[in-house]
Amino acid sequence: MSEFSWPVRVYYEDTDAAGMVYHANYLRFMERARTEWLRRKGFEQDQLRDRDGILFAVTRAKVDFLRPALFNQALSVSVCLTRRGRASLEIRQEVRGPGGEVCCRGELKLACLDAVRLRPRPIPERLLAELSDVE
Numbered sequence: 001m002s003e004f005s006w007p008v009r010v011y012y013e014d015t016d017a018a019g020m021v022y023h024a025n026y027l028r029f030m031e032r033a034r035t036e037w038l039r040r041k042g043f044e045q046d047q048l049r050d051r052d053g054i055l056f057a058v059t060r061a062k063v064d065f066l067r068p069a070l071f072n073q074a075l076s077v078s079v080c081l082t083r084r085g086r087a088s089l090e091i092r093q094e095v096r097g098p099g100g101e102v103c104c105r106g107e108l109k110l111a112c113l114d115a116v117r118l119r120p121r122p123i124p125e126r127l128l129a130e131l132s133d134v135e
Contacts, residue, residue: 004040004079006033008095010071020068026104027061030093033077034110041130052124053115056089060109069095069103084131087112087120 008029016022035045048054069075076096083090088111095104112123 002080004033004037005076006036006079008032008075008077010069010073010075012071015071019071021070021103023065026063026065026069026095026106029075029077029095030079030106030108033079033093034091037079043127043130048127049115052127054121054124055113055115055118056110057113058108059088059111061106062108063104063106065104067097067101067103069097073097075103081131082107084123084128087122089123089131 010021014021014025014028038045038048045056048056078092078094078096080092081089082092088109091108091110093106093108094102097103111120113119114121
């Protein structure tokens, strides 16, 4: 399983009154990294919607907050596909701070949905082929 990593800088707007990343913003960082992971594999989310008629929606998120990330820190957010289903993906993500310490860890399940009916549908074969490095 290959791991993808995307850099994120903590801006003032990402923090709470104590200068730490507000908990919900870790999920935003993870979303950005997943978008860039798909882009790196040649898939833009708007094109998947318009051309293939699919969307991906998070159906489950288990998140562990391990240590705070702080204002102005440079972080890296990893994406590692752990399982491919016929109509779903399971992904492990970590947000790492300076020195590589894990600030936040998440396990997410994404469903492939029909973009109009918002019902589950199979992941297109060409996308599955790009995700073939997972058993």
